[in-house]
Amino acid sequence: MSRNILITGGAGFIGSHVVRLFVTKYPDYRIVNLDKLTYAGNLANLKDIENAPNYHFEKCDICDYDAVRAIFRKYDIDGVIHLAAESHVDRSIKDPFTFARTNVMGTLTLLQSAREYWNGAWDGKLFYHISTDEVYGALELTHPEGIKPPFSTTASSMEHHLAYGTDFFYETTKYNPHSPYSASKASSDHFVRAYHDTYGMPTLVTNCSNNYGPYQFPEKLIPLFINNIRHRKPLPVYGRGENVRDWLYVEDHARAIDVIFHHGKVAETYNIGGFNEWKNIDLIRVVIRTVDRLLGRKEGEDMNLITYVTDRPGHDMRYAIDSSKLQRELGWEPSLQFEEGIEKTVRWYLDNQAWMDNITSGEYEKYYEEMYRNR
Numbered sequence: 085m086s087r088n089i090l091i092t093g094g095a096g097f098i099g100s101h102v103v104r105l106f107v108t109k110y111p112d113y114r115i116v117n118l119d120k121l122t123y124a125g126n127l128a129n130l131k132d133i134e135n136a137p138n139y140h141f142e143k144c145d146i147c148d149y150d151a152v153r154a155i156f157r158k159y160d161i162d163g164v165i166h167l168a169a170e171s172h173v174d175r176s177i178k179d180p181f182t183f184a185r186t187n188v189m190g191t192l193t194l195l196q197s198a199r200e201y202w203n204g205a206w207d208g209k210l211f212y213h214i215s216t217d218e219v220y221g222a223l224e225l226t227h228p229e230g231i232k233p234p235f236s237t238t239a240s241s242m243e244h245h246l247a248y249g250t251d252f253f254y255e256t257t258k259y260n261p262h263s264p265y266s267a268s269k270a271s272s273d274h275f276v277r278a279y280h281d282t283y284g285m286p287t288l289v290t291n292c293s294n295n296y297g298p299y300q301f302p303e304k305l306i307p308l309f310i311n312n313i314r315h316r317k318p319l320p321v322y323g324r325g326e327n328v329r330d331w332l333y334v335e336d337h338a339r340a341i342d343v344i345f346h347h348g349k350v351a352e353t354y355n356i357g358g359f360n361e362w363k364n365i366d367l368i369r370v371v372i373r374t375v376d377r378l379l380g381r382k383e384g385e386d387m388n389l390i391t392y393v394t395d396r397p398g399h400d401m402r403y404a405i406d407s408s409k410l411q412r413e414l415g416w417e418p419s420l421q422f423e424e425g426i427e428k429t430v431r432w433y434l435d436n437q438a439w440m441d442n443i444t445s446g447e448y449e450k451y452y453e454e455m456y457r458n459r
């Protein structure tokens with residue numbers, strides 16, 4: 085079977101892990117990374133595989149219909165794994181138009197390009213769309229101290245396992261997005277399903293919880309805080325730090341994408357998560373202790389960097405995803421306990437300071453400062 089796979093957003097955080105996995109695991113596939121290289125796209129994320137014979141890079145905007153169609157033709161694309169997106173909630177609050185353009189119109193442009201190129205010959209084709217659990221809205225924090233297992237989980241390897249409420253997001257949960265980011269992702273998910281239902285295109289959607297790990301842009305909580313702790317800069321905790329997120333190590337997400345791309349059922353939705361809920365403030369304390377220890381500082385001495393700031397508008401209280409369908413039907417489960425994953429992650433950022441400095445020394449820093457001034 086020849087596979088010519090278009091991976092969009094491959095120069096970003098999750099995309100780079102997916103590209104690396106596919107390029108190394110499937111030498112017979114042709115992997116085409118289509119990325120516009122926005123502020124979040126960084127080819128340094130793929131240095132180790134950039135010369136692989138089965139890897140190709142195309143700098144392209146997913147909204148550029150002619151250019152996208154030309155790439156389908158050039159590489160005879162038969163599978164799409166679509167990750168390109170504007171991905172940061174705070175930016176979506178400041179600039180919702182860019183999110184609608186890329187996440188909605190860009191996804192539609194890709195769908196239409198695939199439809200035109202495949203022209204009804206659906207056999208062996210797949211359009212796989214990567215989405216977020218944020219489309220489901222927010223869950224309540226009914227158990228602020230957390231509930232010990234057993235609750236709805238089969239992830240036997242997870243130890244933390246605290247649930248901060250009795251509800252979870254299931255594949256059947258109604259969409260109820262709140263931020264411009266999640267509204268744009270929800271809209272794109274609907275378009276993908278509409279292309280299946282209307283035209284018969286083989287599509288798949290997965291909704292994943294918060295990822296963490298190497299190569300994440302330092303506007304997101306974990307890499308931002310690791311870097312700030314290192315430089316003893318304040319750690320801006322939104323609101324009271326009570327919000328809850330489920331965290332998944334990025335390589336586990338990439339493995340799930342591999343399994344689903346090859347074995348998932350067309351037109352299905354799969355939730356992907358870590359069964360690993362953390363209150364922001366508890367997670368931040370773990371990160372501080374880990375950075376301190378790995379830098380040879382007294383463990384916990386940087387707790388005083390915690391700075392409570394004005395809450396994010398519309399800040400969703402709790403995300404908690406049930407990924408037992410994926411575990412049951414396709415046998416995937418998270419491989420890392422959070423303590424292990426966070427240790428690997430902190431170590432990676434400390435060992436790759438040049439990667440971080442390249443980002444934080446540039447325009448990005450100015451943007452970020454301005455964002456905080458305007459809060």
Ligand code: NAD
Nearest residue numbers: 093095096097098120121122124125145146168169294295
């Ligand atoms: P990211 O911001 O790190 O990377 C996004 C990539 O898309 C960048 O390389 C960027 O250059 C590219 N891109 C942006 N606009 C583009 C355009 N118009 N044309 C072509 N390329 C463009 O994002 P991420 O965190 O890696 O997220 C990847 C996908 O996974 C997104 O669709 C996101 O919604 C989804 N997701 C992310 C998380 C998470 O925790 N990060 C969780 C669940 C789902």
Ligand code: TYD
Nearest residue numbers: 173294303304305306320321322327329364
């Ligand atoms: P983030 O990494 O932006 O992911 P998302 O908003 O998609 O969940 O934020 C994770 C959580 O951390 C979220 O509840 C917001 C909070 N947060 C802070 O408290 N301070 C920060 O500086 C950032 C970036 C996030």
